[in-house]
Amino acid sequence: MTENSSQDLQGKNFFRYPKIWLSLLRNCFLRQSEFKLDFVGRLLVELVWIGTQIVFYKSTFQFVSHLGSWSEADIWFFVATLILVDSLNMIFFHDNINRFGQVIKLGLLDFYLLYPLSLRFLCLLRFVNVVSIVNIFCGIGVMIYALNLLPTPLSVFQILTWFLYTGLGALMIGLLASCICAVAFWTTQSTNLVWFFYELYRLAHRPENLYAPWLRRILLSAFPAAFFISIPVQLTLKKLDTPFWFIAPFLVLGALLLISKILWTNGVKRYEGALS
Amino acid sequence: MANLIHAIQNPSPYFKAIRNSFIADIEYRSSYYLLIFASFVTVFMELAVFDHIFSKQESAGDLHHSQALSFIVLGLLLRNGVTLWSNISDWIEQIRDGSFRKFLLQPLHMPSYFFANAIGPKITTWTLSLVTFAICKIFFSSQFSMMLPLHKIPMFLMLVTFAYFLTWQLYLTVIYVAFWVEEASALSTAFNLGMGIFTGTLIPLSWFPPWFREIISYTPFPLIGSFPLQFAISEIPTQLFYTQFLSLLSWILLVLFINAFLKQSAFKRFEAFGG
Numbered sequence: 027m028t029e030n031s032s033q034d035l036q037g038k039n040f041f042r043y044p045k046i047w048l049s050l051l052r053n054c055f056l057r058q059s060e061f062k063l064d065f066v067g068r069l070l071v072e073l074v075w076i077g078t079q080i081v082f083y084k085s086t087f088q089f090v091s092h093l094g095s096w097s098e099a100d101i102w103f104f105v106a107t108l109i110l111v112d113s114l115n116m117i118f119f120h121d122n123i124n125r126f127g128q129v130i131k132l133g134l135l136d137f138y139l140l141y142p143l144s145l146r147f148l149c150l151l152r153f154v155n156v157v158s159i160v161n162i163f164c165g166i167g168v169m170i171y172a173l174n175l176l177p178t179p180l181s182v183f184q185i186l187t188w189f190l191y192t193g194l195g196a197l198m199i200g201l202l203a204s205c206i207c208a209v210a211f212w213t214t215q216s217t218n219l220v221w222f223f224y225e226l227y228r229l230a231h232r233p234e235n236l237y238a239p240w241l242r243r244i245l246l247s248a249f250p251a252a253f254f255i256s257i258p259v260q261l262t263l264k265k266l267d268t269p270f271w272f273i274a275p276f277l278v279l280g281a282l283l284l285i286s287k288i289l290w291t292n293g294v295k296r297y298e299g300a301l302s
Numbered sequence: 303m304a305n306l307i308h309a310i311q312n313p314s315p316y317f318k319a320i321r322n323s324f325i326a327d328i329e330y331r332s333s334y335y336l337l338i339f340a341s342f343v344t345v346f347m348e349l350a351v352f353d354h355i356f357s358k359q360e361s362a363g364d365l366h367h368s369q370a371l372s373f374i375v376l377g378l379l380l381r382n383g384v385t386l387w388s389n390i391s392d393w394i395e396q397i398r399d400g401s402f403r404k405f406l407l408q409p410l411h412m413p414s415y416f417f418a419n420a421i422g423p424k425i426t427t428w429t430l431s432l433v434t435f436a437i438c439k440i441f442f443s444s445q446f447s448m449m450l451p452l453h454k455i456p457m458f459l460m461l462v463t464f465a466y467f468l469t470w471q472l473y474l475t476v477i478y479v480a481f482w483v484e485e486a487s488a489l490s491t492a493f494n495l496g497m498g499i500f501t502g503t504l505i506p507l508s509w510f511p512p513w514f515r516e517i518i519s520y521t522p523f524p525l526i527g528s529f530p531l532q533f534a535i536s537e538i539p540t541q542l543f544y545t546q547f548l549s550l551l552s553w554i555l556l557v558l559f560i561n562a563f564l565k566q567s568a569f570k571r572f573e574a575f576g577g
Contacts, residue, residue, distance in 0.1 A: 063479075067488025074495045081499055085509040086351055089362040093354045218332045225340045228347065236350040 054154040068157040076164045079105055094236050102172035104233055104259045106165055111255050113161030114196045119203050121153040126207040127216035136299045150204055184262050191258035194275045199254055201282040211293030230254040250278045309411035316418040323422025341434045348374045363508030372446055372535045375438045377503035379431040380527050384469040385497055386420055390490040394480045413474055450534045461530040464550050469526055471557040481568035501527025522553040
């Protein structure tokens with residue numbers, strides 16, 4: 027079943043997945059809007075988080091004109107990208123990663139295996155965090171503000187660079203998250219692993235070259251969080267212009283794809299089913 | 303009221319609740335390391351920015367370069383020390399699934415029982431906070447500047463205790479709100495996230511624009527975070543100290559009064575199911 031499903035994702039049936047995802051989105055919207063005040067509260071959570079980022083940098087720039095090599099306009103461009111990338115992570119992956127340990131522990135994966143769908147699609151995209159869609163609008167708002175502050179408008183090449191590398195960054199978060207989830211096939215309990223992942227992910231919320239050199243090296247290698255937001259922004263703003271930095275995100279993505287595939291293939295083989 | 307008197311006369315179930323929730327919390331040892339790790343991630347994230355600010359000037363707002371690290375570490379520990387994450391959702395869940403009825407059937411004083419359950423897991427957090435503080439003190443001793451001589455420590459601990467009590471009362475308000483709306487966990491999450499900004503433990507309040515400080519001064523948040531923090535890292539004028547201390551006590555009394563009123567209406571409204 028899993029093998030078929032994996033071919034399913036690569037074959038012509040791939041195009042039915044967006045339609046399925048939209049059904050899941052509708053289903054999640056109905057579930058989440060059941061408790062009205064809680065829905066508003068969740069919106070508030072998102073706005074408080076975005077507000078915290080904005081207030082932090084706004085307060086900082088009253089004392090300095092630059093943070094390292096980052097001007098105020100650069101930082102706002104970074105913050106806008108951060109909000110947008112994070113909202114993609116929240117909408118698509120966050121709720122699923124948090125639930126995955128339970129899916130394994132309670133044997134719900136047995137049912138997932140029976141569906142004529144890709145297992146990874148179901149495990150990583152089944153639950154949609156509808157409220158986080160509002161973050162996209164906030165991110166666009168901050169982006170407009172940042173673009174107005176930039177000394178020169180972005181060229182078409184820069185805009186394409188931003189879309190390409192930011193997309194790769196968001197994809198890397200999903201792949202790393204899928205690797206973390208796959209570890210649950212061995213450990214059963216994944217709550218703390220997910221917590222650990224999100225703590226490391228938080229390091230991506232600052233430009234990597236603001237950190238101490240040893241931490242920067244880790245963020246560019248062992249846990250490539252710098253490639254989520256910081257590197258795409260620097261490539262767009264031409265702060266990095268050697269060919270290596272344009273190729274590196276593809277290499278990291280390739281490595282993550284490979285690791286994720288190996289972990290999932292072996293993990294599913296190892297899964298014995300809680301109900302069997 | 304009868305339950306409160308009973309609780310004072312017979313505190314043993316509450317001590318057992320502290321013990322049990324503490325034991326349940328220490329079951330997952332890997333959480334300890336993660337909590338310390340999470341604390342250091344926050345320290346590094348803040349240091350990354352603070353270092354750049356203070357590389358060009360000696361002070362920013364009312365924060366001096368030498369106080370920056372103490373501010374970051376103590377601010378973080380205060381935030382971790384007073385916020386509750388999991389307990390609130392559990393209690394709100396109990397209201398929804400009806401198991402909350404035990405407080406109506408048993409002679410238990412619900413706020414005290416909630417407090418006891420909240421203290422258990424916090425014992426671990428407070429211990430780990432001390433470990434984090436000690437590690438920072440050892441490794442960054444040259445950058446650590448505090449105005450906390452031995453004779454000020456009891457007062458500092460008292461301020462933190464009052465701050466914790468006030469925060470716990472505010473969480474209790476959220477729980478009572480859940481009797482009307484059934485699900486209010488997101489409100490407590492928003493409250494926890496907002497704590498960093500509003501209490502002045504993530505960014506010094508003096509860095510905010512005057513209008514924001516004006517609004518914040520009408521809320522209890524600066525008294526929960528900024529007040530104990532400023533007491534620890536700088537010298538607060540005596541008169542200002544007493545004014546803030548009295549404000550803290552007044553807020554506690556006010557929220558206690560509001561909660562007593564809310565509790566009465568909330569319990570009347572409760573419709574347990576399940577037989």
